[in-house]
Amino acid sequence: MRRGPRVAADGPLRIALLSYKGNPFCGGQGVYVRHLSRELARLGHRVEVIGAQPYPVLDEHEGVTLTRLPSLDLYRQPDPFRTPKRGEYRDWIDALEVGTMWTGGFPEPLTFSLRARRHLASRRGDFDVVHDNQTLGYGLLGGPRTLGAPLVTTVHHPITVDRQLELDAAEGLKRRMSVRRWYGFTRMQARVARRLGSVITVSGSSAAEISDHLGVRRERIHVVPIGADTDLFSPDPSVPEVPGRIVTTSSADVPLKGLVHLVEALAKARTEVPEAHLVVVGKRADDGPVAAAIERYGLGDAVRFVKGISDAELVDLIRSAQVACVPSLYEGFSLPAAEAMATGTPLIATTGGAIPEVAGPDGETCVAVPPGDSGALAAGLARLLTDPALRTRLGAAGRTRVLTKFTWASAARGTADLYRAAIGRPAAQVRRTAALGVRAAGSNVERGKAPC
Numbered sequence: 001m002r003r004g005p006r007v008a009a010d011g012p013l014r015i016a017l018l019s020y021k022g023n024p025f026c027g028g029q030g031v032y033v034r035h036l037s038r039e040l041a042r043l044g045h046r047v048e049v050i051g052a053q054p055y056p057v058l059d060e061h062e063g064v065t066l067t068r069l070p071s072l073d074l075y076r077q078p079d080p081f082r083t084p085k086r087g088e089y090r091d092w093i094d095a096l097e098v099g100t101m102w103t104g105g106f107p108e109p110l111t112f113s114l115r116a117r118r119h120l121a122s123r124r125g126d127f128d129v130v131h132d133n134q135t136l137g138y139g140l141l142g143g144p145r146t147l148g149a150p151l152v153t154t155v156h157h158p159i160t161v162d163r164q165l166e167l168d169a170a171e172g173l174k175r176r177m178s179v180r181r182w183y184g185f186t187r188m189q190a191r192v193a194r195r196l197g198s199v200i201t202v203s204g205s206s207a208a209e210i211s212d213h214l215g216v217r218r219e220r221i222h223v224v225p226i227g228a229d230t231d232l233f234s235p236d237p238s239v240p241e242v243p244g245r246i247v248t249t250s251s252a253d254v255p256l257k258g259l260v261h262l263v264e265a266l267a268k269a270r271t272e273v274p275e276a277h278l279v280v281v282g283k284r285a286d287d288g289p290v291a292a293a294i295e296r297y298g299l300g301d302a303v304r305f306v307k308g309i310s311d312a313e314l315v316d317l318i319r320s321a322q323v324a325c326v327p328s329l330y331e332g333f334s335l336p337a338a339e340a341m342a343t344g345t346p347l348i349a350t351t352g353g354a355i356p357e358v359a360g361p362d363g364e365t366c367v368a369v370p371p372g373d374s375g376a377l378a379a380g381l382a383r384l385l386t387d388p389a390l391r392t393r394l395g396a397a398g399r400t401r402v403l404t405k406f407t408w409a410s411a412a413r414g415t416a417d418l419y420r421a422a423i424g425r426p427a428a429q430v431r432r433t434a435a436l437g438v439r440a441a442g443s444n445v446e447r448g449k450a451p452c
Contacts, residue, residue: 012044013419016120016127016149019049020112020135022056028156028335030056033133035229037064039412048127050119052112069115071108074101104181110188113137117146124148129419136189143197150422152415154200155193157332157353158213160186162256165329169255169289190214198422200415202226202333203354209332224414225357226333227406228342232315235344235399239319244275244385247321247345249336253285258327258350260289261374265327267297268378273385277302279317281309318343322391323384326355329371334358338406341365341398346391348380358406365397 017037022030037047038059047064049056053073058064072084072094081101089095093114100107117139120130125148132140132153144150163183170176193199193214199221201207207221246266250259262278270276284305285291294303309317318324324340326349331337337358340347349359352371362368367384369376384391 012046013128013416013423014126015040015045015047015419016130017047017049018112018116018130018132018135018140019051019056020108020133020137021054022049022051023054028333029133030054031335032154032156032226034058035408036226036412036415038062039408040416042409043412043416045416050116052108052115067119069112069119071111071115072097074098074107104178105184106182107185109135109137109185110139111137113139116140117142120147120149129423131415131419136192138188138192141192141195150198151196152198152200152418152422153193153196154202155206155210155214156202157206157330158186158209159183159189160213161209161330161353162254165255196220198222198418200224200418203357205354205357206332209353222418224411224418225406226335226338226411227408228335228338228402230342230403230407232311233318233339233342234315235395236316236319239316241322242320243322244273244277245321246276246278246323246325246381246385247318247340248278248280248325248327250280250282253288253290255289256329258329258352258371260293261372261377262325262327263290263293263297263299263303264374265377265381266302267299268374269381269385270302272382276381276385278304279321280305281307281314281317283307315343318345321345323348323381325377325381326350326359327371327377328352328355331355331358337366338402341395342402344395344399346384346394347398348377348384350377360398360401364394365401366394 017033019029019033022033033049033056037049040047041063048067049058049064050067050069052069052071053076055066055068058066072088074082074097084098093111097107097111113135114137127149130147130149130151132151134155136153140147140151163179163186166179167176170179193210193216197220199210199216201210201221201223202225204223207223210216210221211218248259248262250257253259259280266276266278280303282305294300318340324345324347326334326337326347328334328350330353332354334355337347337349337355347359348367348369349355350371351368356368359366359368367380369380
């Protein structure tokens with residue numbers, strides 16, 4: 001991107017959108033980067049996504065560009081947790097990345113932030129604002145003096161929530177120690193979050209969690225709900241409905257996603273609805289609690305996993321279902337809920353985290369059940385699968401709710417407003433934030449010290 005003078009306060013902005021992990025088929029961060037960048041470009045802004053592997057899929061025909069900032073890609077398939085060859089090491093950041101992995105930690109938020117810091121410093125003047133998508137690494141501290149532009153950060157939800165749920169589910173001291181090492185980066189993220197001038201989050205529930213878990217002052221947290229691509233995720237009566245089909249999205253076999261409770265609920269629901277079956281959008285784990293539950297209840301023929309499908313295939317899969325389900329114990333927003341509702345597919349969801357903010361009231365726009373309650377989930381599934389009128393009513397109401405409240409166009413407008421507020425912050429406030437950041441970065445980064 002060519003350097004040039006700063007644009008007018010009400011003109012198009014030059015945005016650097018950082019994404020340390022951008023896979024749009026695994027988790028919500030890649031989805032966020034893709035759709036937000038597209039809608040910001042449609043508003044007339046110049047958006048450059050700076051990302052590491054897995055690189056995000058972007059709508060480049062809309063004018064969004066991608067700058068690759070490669071890591072060592074230590075978790076790639078088919079050789080995750082690999083040890084790089086000697087010739088792959090480029091600098092001390094690479095050595096830090098490998099060393100953190102060897103000691104059981106997750107290095108990518110820190111090491112991406114250090115590479116992004118170096119990259120942005122070399123391009124001072126190219127951007128009006130830097131938008132970090134939940135990296136929260138030490139390298140991003142220091143304010144405009146270090147990054148060349150004001151920093152705005154999105155925190156979808158504190159990863160400390162995931163950490164606690166995994167600790168609660170861990171069996172044995174060895175497993176608990178492993179979980180603590182892996183999530184060691186959350187200490188860094190909390191320290192960084194407290195030094196940020198502006199934090200965007202996606203729901204009121206996440207805002208409360210960010211304040212409680214990370215210690216961010218509430219007045220610095222701004223809620224900008226995200227949403228569904230309502231042109232793509234839309235009803236299509238020509239897609240045949242498959243009797244008994246339930247669809248869910250689960251990017252990983254972790255307690256947070258509640259998939260094991262859905263498998264248990266399916267086993268119970270099939271006593272009333274024998275044709276009930278589940279299609280999971282995500283990778284099937286060879287072992288773990290979900291695999292064990294499928295085997296225990298004899299559901300091998302009733303649970304199918306699909307991965308790597310196209311957007312069009314995903315939408316048609318959701319349209320073909322009689323019920324979409326979000327069984328998570330906690331969500332900071334829940335894109336799968338919004339996307340299912342946008343297709344007009346009736347939704348059953350838990351009340352974990354921000355899900356009620358998206359799904360709406362029980363009996364009006366969805367069926368709502370307590371998180372972790374497989375009995376209540378089974379009863380709700382059986383109720384929906386046997387009541388066509390209820391499915392029709394909830395499906396239509398869900399679509400209307402998403403169109404009214406949760407679209408990417410409105411998310412982009414709200415985000416751009418916060419960019420302008422960050423650019424216009426008083427100089428004294430910027431200097432105070434930068435000073436805090438420089439001290440933290442100096443003590444933890446410049447000497448190559450790992451925080452995890």
